[in-house]
Amino acid sequence: MLSVEVTHRLGTFTLDAAFESEGGLVALFGRSGAGKTSLINAIAGIYRPDRAHIAIDGTVLTDTATGIFVPAYRRRVGYVFQEGRLFPHLNVRQNLLYGRWFAPKAAGGTDFDQVIALLAIEHLLSRRSANLSGGEKQRVAIGRALLARPRLLVMDEPLAALDESRRGEILPYIERLRDELRVPIVYVSHSVAEVARLATTLVVLSEGKVAAIGPTAEVMGRLDLFPLTGRAEAGAILATRVAAHDTRFGLTILAAASGELRIPYLDLPIGTALRVRIRARDVMIALTQPEGLSALNVLPGTVAEIAGGDGPIVQMRLDCAGEALIARLTRRSVETLGLRPGLKVYAVIKSVAFDRHAFAGARQGAASADAEVAEG
Amino acid sequence: MPLAPRWSLSSGCALRGPGGGGDDRRYLMPLSFSPEELTAIKLSLRVGFWAMLGSLPVAVAVAMLLARGRFWGRSLLNAVVYLPLVMPPVVTGYILLILFGRHGVLGAALADYLGIVFAFRWTGAALAASVMGFPLMVRSMRLSIDAVDRRLEDAAATLGASRFWIWLTVTLPLILPGIIAGMILSFARALGEFGATITFVSNIPGETQTLPTAIYTFLQVPGGEAGAFRLTLVSVAISVTALFASEAIAQRAVRRAAGL
Numbered sequence: 001m002l003s004v005e006v007t008h009r010l011g012t013f014t015l016d017a018a019f020e021s022e023g024g025l026v027a028l029f030g031r032s033g034a035g036k037t038s039l040i041n042a043i044a045g046i047y048r049p050d051r052a053h054i055a056i057d058g059t060v061l062t063d064t065a066t067g068i069f070v071p072a073y074r075r076r077v078g079y080v081f082q083e084g085r086l087f088p089h090l091n092v093r094q095n096l097l098y099g100r101w102f103a104p105k106a107a108g109g110t111d112f113d114q115v116i117a118l119l120a121i122e123h124l125l126s127r128r129s130a131n132l133s134g135g136e137k138q139r140v141a142i143g144r145a146l147l148a149r150p151r152l153l154v155m156d157e158p159l160a161a162l163d164e165s166r167r168g169e170i171l172p173y174i175e176r177l178r179d180e181l182r183v184p185i186v187y188v189s190h191s192v193a194e195v196a197r198l199a200t201t202l203v204v205l206s207e208g209k210v211a212a213i214g215p216t217a218e219v220m221g222r223l224d225l226f227p228l229t230g231r232a233e234a235g236a237i238l239a240t241r242v243a244a245h246d247t248r249f250g251l252t253i254l255a256a257a258s259g260e261l262r263i264p265y266l267d268l269p270i271g272t273a274l275r276v277r278i279r280a281r282d283v284m285i286a287l288t289q290p291e292g293l294s295a296l297n298v299l300p301g302t303v304a305e306i307a308g309g310d311g312p313i314v315q316m317r318l319d320c321a322g323e324a325l326i327a328r329l330t331r332r333s334v335e336t337l338g339l340r341p342g343l344k345v346y347a348v349i350k351s352v353a354f355d356r357h358a359f360a361g362a363r364q365g366a367a368s369a370d371a372e373v374a375e376g
Numbered sequence: 377m378p379l380a381p382r383w384s385l386s387s388g389c390a391l392r393g394p395g396g397g398g399d400d401r402r403y404l405m406p407l408s409f410s411p412e413e414l415t416a417i418k419l420s421l422r423v424g425f426w427a428m429l430g431s432l433p434v435a436v437a438v439a440m441l442l443a444r445g446r447f448w449g450r451s452l453l454n455a456v457v458y459l460p461l462v463m464p465p466v467v468t469g470y471i472l473l474i475l476f477g478r479h480g481v482l483g484a485a486l487a488d489y490l491g492i493v494f495a496f497r498w499t500g501a502a503l504a505a506s507v508m509g510f511p512l513m514v515r516s517m518r519l520s521i522d523a524v525d526r527r528l529e530d531a532a533a534t535l536g537a538s539r540f541w542i543w544l545t546v547t548l549p550l551i552l553p554g555i556i557a558g559m560i561l562s563f564a565r566a567l568g569e570f571g572a573t574i575t576f577v578s579n580i581p582g583e584t585q586t587l588p589t590a591i592y593t594f595l596q597v598p599g600g601e602a603g604a605f606r607l608t609l610v611s612v613a614i615s616v617t618a619l620f621a622s623e624a625i626a627q628r629a630v631r632r633a634a635g636l
Contacts, residue, residue, distance in 0.1 A: 044534055072533040073542075079534035085527055089549040098545070102536030148535045 008049040024200030045072035078150030086129035099148025135166040221324025235279035258320035280328035416590035424566035427505035439517035469575025500577035509562030520554020553629035560622030
């Protein structure tokens with residue numbers, strides 16, 4: 001259980017944010033300058049906030065009201081920095097073991113071999129840190145933080161310095177920390193794709209304040225947050241599971257609450273939970289059940305909310321059997337079709353992006369990247 | 377002072393050099409030292425070594441203070457540290473004489489309570505040399521401290537290292553090239569120290585007569601050029617060796633710090 005409440009002034013910027021988490025991965029999401037890094041630096045004890053109350057599992061780390069400030073080195077908050085920050089004068093093994101030296105022996109936690117295996121870094125152990133690739137550096141940095149037996153792991157955009165393919169290389173490892181080691185994580189990011197894939201709880205920060213907080217799918221389905229999250233990447237998350245495989249056409253059928261989605265074959269056992277992200281720009285709206293259409297995926301739903309003001313583009317939230325789906329369309333279409341809250345419509349989905357977090361640990365090779373399937 | 381300055385004449389003698397005098401072989405046998413010369417060489421090395429080692433911890437502390445500290449009187453400390461670099465060495469030597477002489481403020485106290493005497497002893501020569509080399513040592517260390525990426529120290533703190541351990545396991549290894557360079561500079565400066573040494577502890581053979589003062593003495597006596605020349609060769613050899621050693625060690629340390 002993590003509880004964070006921080007107020008801190010830095011010039012004209014004021015950070016005034018609070019959130020709580022029951023474990024899993026909390027994503028702090030927002031644009032640059034929203035106060036994400038300041039918030040985790042307060043948690044890690046890197047600076048003293050003006051006013052704050054920060055506690056992990058009942059242990060108070062910062063409480064300005066009573067003058068408690070546990071120094072960073074006694075907090076046992078592991079920190080994975082954006083640029084790795086491996087010690088250049090030590091090799092990989094020495095970097096990994098650095099924190100273990102100082103960690104209380106009774107703290108338990110993961111052992112060396114387990115971490116090495118989980119992050120697949122055994123072949124790097126005797127290397128110098130300067131000879132590692134960006135992705136390897138970040139994996140070592142994660143291992144180093146883990147081996148210090150942290151109560152909590154904070155990660156500051158650990159993938160931002162990497163290119164697209166390297167990101168795909170690291171994501172499964174972060175999922176394994178969350179699902180296999182069950183380390184509580186606070187993860188800072190400005191990437192919708194990362195957050196959609198990783199976060200259990202989503203905290204949206206804007207100008208130092210919490211704009212929204214809640215389970216990831218719920219927060220992602222809110223229309224009023226798009227100016228903050230970025231319109232192009234706006235999208236909703238549906239919880240699905242593998243219902244059947246269509247071997248004749250090489251398709252896998254996913255069951256969502258409101259219907260079925262067909263995607264190219266996935267080598268997964270039936271019943272596997274799968275989180276899919278459907279971007280607003282990939283959703284079309286039809287008033288009647290469409291026929292003579294190549295797209296395979298059509299979900300029925302009800303218009304719940306239309307937002308966007310007077311601009312040419314509006315965002316629309318559909319209620320699909322209790323789950324939110326977001327569509328992005330022109331204001332002209334809204335008028336032509338006469339779309340209004342309460343109307344029954346059909347969402348035609350052009351492309352499905354799915355997240356393999358539920359089984360990333362089991363099959364490392366397959367889960368190399370955020371997969372996306374386009375059809376039509 | 378036991379010696380009268382006769383620079384122009386003696387350097388004229390020295391310039392005659394090999395082939396200029398009657399007995400050329402004197403110059404070609406640099407390894408057959410007289411006992412007096414050997415004593416000067418050994419003493420010089422001893423003075424240089426202790427001057428370097430004695431000022432090392434103080435220099436590291438002062439360099440850290442100047443690079444990282446934010447306190448009242450920082451610029452004053454800065455000025456005091458660099459003073460020996462800009463003051464005439466004779467003035468530095470005279471100040472040392474006032475402070476650490478037998479009747480000096482500190483010298484009397486040190487002699488009475490700790491039994492440490494600097495005046496007219498080799499320890500005084502080491503003190504003079506260390507004071508003269510101190511600014512060079514501090515400067516070299518400070519540059520390397522300023523170059524340390526402090527974010528690495530933050531990272532060490534999140535891994536559980538206290539300030540002391542951070543300094544020992546992160547800062548110190550990263551500034552090691554600067555420390556080594558500073559030590560070599562200080563040692564080299566100690567070997568060349570003349571003005572402050574001769575003013576503070578005079579030029580006593582076997583006690584305070586180091587290479588430069590011995591060379592000077594040789595040049596004051598007729599027929600002393602051979603000795604002066606041999607000591608000059610030794611002086612050059614020691615300096616060159618020190619420079620090469622420092623270069624090699626610093627290179628290794630730099631490569632290590634860069635993670636290669």
